[in-house]
Every structure is written in C-alpha cells, then in structure tokens.
Amino acid sequence: MGVGWTQVALAGIWGGLVAVERKAFLQAMFSRPLVAATLMGGLLDDVQAGLFVGLLLELFHLGGANLGASLPDHDTLSATSVSAAAAGMSNAWWLSQGGVGGLPSSEPFFWSTAVLLFIGLGRVGRWVDRRLERYAARLAKKALLLAEAGELTRAMRQNLWGVWPHFVVFGAITSACALVGWGLGPWVARLPEPVLRGLDWAYPAMAAVCAAIAARGSHAKRASFYALLGAGAVCLAVLLVVLLAVLKERP
Template sequence: MTELFAALVPLVPVALLAGVVGLDVVSFPQAMISRPIVGATLGGAFLGAPEAGLVCGTALECLALESLPVGASRYPEWGSASVVAGAVAAVGATNSSFPDVGAFAVAVLVGIVTAWIGGWTMVQHRQLIARFARPRLDQLAAGSRNTVVGLQVFGMTLDLVRGALLGGLMYCLARPVATLVNAFWTVDEDLSRAVIVASVAAVAAAAVWKDFHAISGTRRLFVVSLAVGTLLVVAGA
C-alpha cells in the first residue's frame, strides 16, 4: 500500500502540468512551453530528474519536427504527451543522471502514443465547442461580448481538463510499465540509447530535408544555427 501511495503522489502535479502545457498547444498562451523539449524537461523536473526529462524531450522534439499544427487539421498533441514522457523517463533516474534505458524507451513510445491520442481528443474538443456554440450563433453574430467571453472560457477550461485527464491517465498506465522494463532490460545501455537516438534522428533529418526543398532560405538558417549551437557547446565545455 505504501509503494502504491508513493507511486500515485506525483499523479496530481503531473496531471495538472499536462493540462497547462496541453492548453498552450492551441488555446492559451501559445508561448512554446508545449514544445517537447520544454514539456518533457518540466515533467522530469517535477519528479526530481530534469536531465532525464531533457534527454527524453530532445528525442521527442526530433519526432515533432515532422508535424506542423495548421488550422483545424488533425496533428499529434505533443504538449501533454511530452509531460507524460518526461515524467516516465524520470522513473529510476536521479537529479543529474540520464534516464535508465528501459524507462527511456518506454517514455519515447508513450510520448508517441499519447501525442496520437491527444490529437484525437483535440478533434473531439473542437466538435464539442462547436455543439456548444451552435445554439448561440445569433448572439455571436450580434457581437455579444458575454457570449464570446463565455465561449472562450468554456473552450479553454475544457482544453485544460482534456490535457490533465489525458496526462494523468497515461502516466498511471506507463509508470509501472517503465519500472518493470527497467528491472528486466538486458540489452547493452549504450547500444539501446544509440538505436533510439538514431531512429528519432532519422525522422528529424527527413523533416529538415523536406523543409530544405519547400522553404526558401532554410539551408542558410540551418547552417547558421548549427554553427552558433556548436560554438555555444564548445564555449560551455
């Protein structure tokens, strides 16, 4: 019972964080805290392992480069998913350590699955808002301030609840799996991490290569960014 309670203690903060970060994807404030590298780092930090969350977030960021949120199209919801993945990556990790390779593998997989489910929930969220707004079309057309504000508050509140429920549920399901996989993982850690990193890097490379051919000036910006990043790493070392 004590172990179960200890496992469930992080549930509330992780769920609330997933709700807030998921809210940032579309609703408010769209301040980029929903990017995987931010959301996963926060998720890991809430469980005392920010570095593990950062490593997981970097891997998910490579995958998120492939998708671009555009209008009402369906796309993966990486905000809540990243928080869950970062929290799962923290299982077995310490404040200044890389994630255990078993938890790392589970975290990346859970991040992908949660992002896909999150995309579906966002579509349902929009449809529910549309049903809520339909009886109020006359007030909206007349420019009713109360109707507009009420609809916005309803939509944002619903989005917050959506992200929190999704994050809490997926964390509850994934944490024991990560603990179990950590206990039975036998593949060499360096090899395992190399396979995961190579897989996500291949997706990122494909996304960047596509941008090279679709967006003017992308190659120059990439070279400049790579040079500045390299200099910062060298200077920091």
C-alpha cells in the same frame, strides 16, 4: 511501496496546462516537446529524464505543422505522457531501493521503455483534439450570438468553457501515464541484464532515427541521403559498442 500521488497530480496539471497553451492560451512554445518534457521532469524530480525524452520527441515531431484542416500528431501529449512515465519509473525504482542517495537515478532504459509504450499517444491526442474542436466550435457559435445580443459576459464564459475540456482530458491522460510509470518502474529495473542493456542502447538508436526523420522533413537538398547516412552511422556505432562489450565479458 506507495504511489507518489502528488507527482501524479502535478503531471496531470502540467499536462493539462500545456495542452491548453498549445491551442488557446498564450502559445509561447511551452507546449513544444523539448520544453514541456523538460519542465515535466523538473516537476517530478527527474530533469534528466524530461530533457532526454524532450530532445528525442522534439526531433521526432519537428516536421509536424498545423496547416489549415490538417492536424499533426499531438506532440505535446506525446511529450508530457512519455516524460511523466519515465520520471515515474525512476521515482518508483528509487523509492523501492529505500530512497537514498539524493534524487532518483534516471536511467536510459526507463526512457526507452516510456517512449516505446507511449509515443503512440500523439495520434490519440490528434483524435481527441478533433472531437474537442467540434465541441469548441459549437460554443463559439453560441458565444458569437450572445456577443451580438450584447451579452458579453456570457459570451466570454462560453469561450472559457471551450478550454476546460482540453485541460481535463489531456491532464487525465498524462496523470494515467505517470501512474503507469510508478507501477512499472521496479519491474522494468529487474529485467534481465541483457534486456536492460538493449533498452539502454535503444535510446541513442531511436534518437538517431528521430534525427533522420527531422532531416528528412526539412526538405533540404539531399536531406534523405544525409538522414539515412546519419542514422545508419549511429546505429552501426551502437551495434559495435554492444558487440565489443559482449566480447569483453566472454571468458
């Protein structure tokens, strides 16, 4: 089975574009996890994976805010990387089965695996963002000096050079995650049935926890209580459903 290099490239381009949109261009909310992940899924022929990954990560990062010198986790990189990996797994598994039946079959165990593997890239993105800001700050100083000297064209070029590293670095990370997804897809789908079932139910459990985090971050009255209650109820429901399924399969 070959790797879908076109999809890997598309993942990198979209990952780089929304990283730039988040910091320097347009800022029309395309970089929000729900939007960025859903559109990533659309580009990679797996809208379902993008949508469900985006929903989870939107809740997870909902309380993050860029205030002054405080930088939150890079929610955009987290969303694009996880959705690209999940879509890559679906596509790889679909092709390994002969590529029949229309579009790839998107399964919750792919989403859960991608989340567990790559959600931590939000902190990696924050670290990269800090380093790139130092580089951009140096270019901004040069651009200001050039503008004061009347060299406006060169000043504009300096500002544009500050944008390219974001596109290249974050795009490369997203492409790498898509490539890992393509490599892992067939292996994940062949895991033992109990493991796959556990990964399937891990998704709603993680979504409940993320919803609780979002509620906790709202600072509403009794937010912690309602967050704990909601997360506990969903996790308990998942546990009961799994136990009932196990009991039914017993002779």
